[in-house]
Amino acid sequence: MKVFITGATGLVGAHLAVDLLKKGYSVRALRRSSSNLKTIQAVFACYGATALFSRIEWVEGDTTDYYSIEDNLEGVDLVYHAAALISYWPREFALMEKINVEGTANVVNACLHKGIKKLAFVSSAAALGHDVHTRHYTEKTPWKQSTFVTHYGISKYNAEREVWRGAEEGLDVIIVNPVVVIGPGDWTKGSSEIITSIDKGLKFYSDRITGFVDARDVAQATIQLMESDIKNERFVLCAENVVWKDIFAQIANALGKKAPSIKAPEGVLVNLVVLLEKLNRQ
Numbered sequence: 001m002k003v004f005i006t007g008a009t010g011l012v013g014a015h016l017a018v019d020l021l022k023k024g025y026s027v028r029a030l031r032r033s034s035s036n037l038k039t040i041q042a043v044f045a046c047y048g049a050t051a052l053f054s055r056i057e058w059v060e061g062d063t064t065d066y067y068s069i070e071d072n073l074e075g076v077d078l079v080y081h082a083a084a085l086i087s088y089w090p091r092e093f094a095l096m097e098k099i100n101v102e103g104t105a106n107v108v109n110a111c112l113h114k115g116i117k118k119l120a121f122v123s124s125a126a127a128l129g130h131d132v133h134t135r136h137y138t139e140k141t142p143w144k145q146s147t148f149v150t151h152y153g154i155s156k157y158n159a160e161r162e163v164w165r166g167a168e169e170g171l172d173v174i175i176v177n178p179v180v181v182i183g184p185g186d187w188t189k190g191s192s193e194i195i196t197s198i199d200k201g202l203k204f205y206s207d208r209i210t211g212f213v214d215a216r217d218v219a220q221a222t223i224q225l226m227e228s229d230i231k232n233e234r235f236v237l238c239a240e241n242v243v244w245k246d247i248f249a250q251i252a253n254a255l256g257k258k259a260p261s262i263k264a265p266e267g268v269l270v271n272l273v274v275l276l277e278k279l280n281r282q
């Protein structure tokens with residue numbers, strides 16, 4: 001069985017690649033000409049799977065280039081679409097919209113065109129609706145525009161709409177909505193950047209609560225859903241909800257560093273605090 005993975009050079013895609021190879025799938029993975037293989041190599045090394053790494057069939061392309069997807073789906077049975085841009089920088093919003101929405105539409109259209117058996121789309125909890133008072137949500141909570149919604153969340157919600165459109169047009173799909181994903185890889189980017197920030201002496205914490213999930217669980221749950229008869233449903237992937245302060249303290253403790261000790265001002269997102277600290281260092 002041959003699978004095609006987008007985003008394999010990132011945290012989630014790399015975990016999908018290692019698990020799929022371990023299960024005996026043939027893996028074809030998309031990389032951009034600018035892609036860095038540092039994350040995926042670190043992930044394979046972490047699981048003692050360096051030998052498996054050489055079995056990946058790399059193809060060059062970009063999800064925003066339709067034919068680089070369609071051409072590379074020849075002989076493929078299943079597609080895992082994990083490529084996305086996660087950004088909170090206004091200057092990247094247009095690019096994020098293009099990669100996340102147009103890129104996903106390209107993947108969906110290519111899957112339909114090539115008769116792919118099933119598509120897994122790695123969406124995000126940010127693409128779910130929520131109760132503005134309790135901030136609780138489930139897979140069924142309707143989408144709602146509010147001050148808690150980010151441009152990233154909107155782009156993932158619109159990407160999901162492309163996937164649901166594909167389902168209406170006859171493609172079998174499953175969607176997973178992970179909360180914050182943590183795992184081995186490159187800790188200088190994405191959600192894992194928080195580890196580097198704490199290592200460098202992040203001073204602020206937030207007493208907000210966020211869901212966290214292990215990258216291994218995201219990969220395994222997604223593969224199980226793809227191997228099941230379940231289709232055209234979405235699933236929140238969350239291990240537990242944790243207070244940021246507590247997880248920061250756990251990370252600091254594991255790194256042998258001082259835990260962040262200043263509470264971030266009310267209403268300031270912890271992401272913003274981390275970014276501000278980063279800017280101060282540049």
Ligand SMILES: NC(=O)c1ccc[n+]([C@@H]2O[C@H](COP(=O)([O-])OP(=O)(O)OC[C@H]3O[C@@H](n4cnc5c(N)ncnc54)[C@H](OP(=O)(O)O)[C@@H]3O)[C@@H](O)[C@H]2O)c1
Binds near residue numbers: 011
């Ligand atoms: N990390 C989280 O906390 C989290 C939480 C919920 C959902 N998610 C979702 O999980 C998925 C994977 O996230 P991640 O944490 O693994 O992100 P990541 O580490 O930043 O990796 C992103 C991946 O997408 C690829 N990519 C970006 N734009 C592309 C394009 N135009 N064409 C082809 N590939 C492109 C990147 O390739 P390059 O190497 O070339 O940059 C990289 O492989 C995303 O869909 C994200 O929305 C992540």
